[in-house]
Amino acid sequence: MDTGTELITTPLTAGLLRGALDLERTEHGLRPHRLPARARAQYPDGQVAMTEAQPSGVRLVFRTRAGVIELDALRTKTEYTGAPSRPDGVYDLVVDGRLAAQADASGGHVLTVDMTTGSVDFRPGPVGTVRFDGLGDEDKDVELWLPYNEGTELVALRTDAPVEPAPDRGRRTWLHHGSSISHGSNAASATTTWPALAASLGGVELINLGLGGGALLDPFTARAMRDTPADLISVKIGINVVNSDLMRLRAFTPAVHGFLDTLREGHPDTPLLVVSPILCPIHEDTPGPSAPDFSGLAEGKLSFRAMGDPAERAAGKLTLQVIRDELDRVVRQRAADDPHLYYLDGRGLYGEQDVTELPLPDALHPDAATHRRMGERFAGQVFSGDGPFAADGV
Structure with a gap:
């Protein structure tokens, strides 16, 4: 490691960041947000606050000749009482x-959540540093992707050569919203969440509004998406509505229409893809809510189980099968007057043919290998050939 080179500190500004919808100045530095302040104020929920501040898809982007890059950052890591410790976030x-290269940061705050009571304990910690060296002295485009699973405050950026914002490469912007699966769930790192992989394969700039537990057809999310410039938009709807037991079919269908109506206010002709849930056996025919199953904790395993009764479907309770059928119907109905609206069955990304080979480790979230498979399949079905986001189709 070269410790003798004097490093240049570059101010952290919006011009160096992509994938965030808002930036907050804090006592330590700069906190990227994936929902704007107005949206955050409309429902000050702890889960929403935690997940939207975890910068999935957010990255520092610049051009430089630097061979050494250091980033001081203050992370907030989330732990769950009684559950195995979560892995450190990866830069x-x-x-x-x-x-x-990849690295993780030391120090930082720890937020411990008790899933049985909802209580939260906060333990403060110090700023950490990630360092990359041996990068060569040629001009290069650099993207430093922040961990998808840790809240992050950016404190200082240092390099051994000047930094300038990367030029616009003319790539289209893809705005995506979904659940914890889109947020990253158990992906290996920031660039290997399925949306990040699909964006890389599709040659587009990603804005990822995957929100763990937060794909609930919230109007404030729809308005944030409406007001965000984008060339391509997708919304993945279903699993959070079921596992939170949030609404019945009577409320779900108008909520879907309302969400899509709001998106169309700001993006009337943008290709818009509605994606239904991937296969999740516990909720295919059984309504929510989901609840943690602690029976395997002695072996270091946490899983989830469906708490609903299949008979409750008659009263309008939602399952993934019901949601897929309704999303398909809604899109077909709307597409008669909206030629840029499309539907993708999520089981084409992960379905019956995948369960035996790549089961969901906790019965709810895909693992790293499944994220890779989903990203490759989405790119192949959506960005390629005659897919709705294919370059020659826009």
């Missing part, structure tokens, strides 16, 4: 489009 360094 992915991408140079000229290729993953060049």
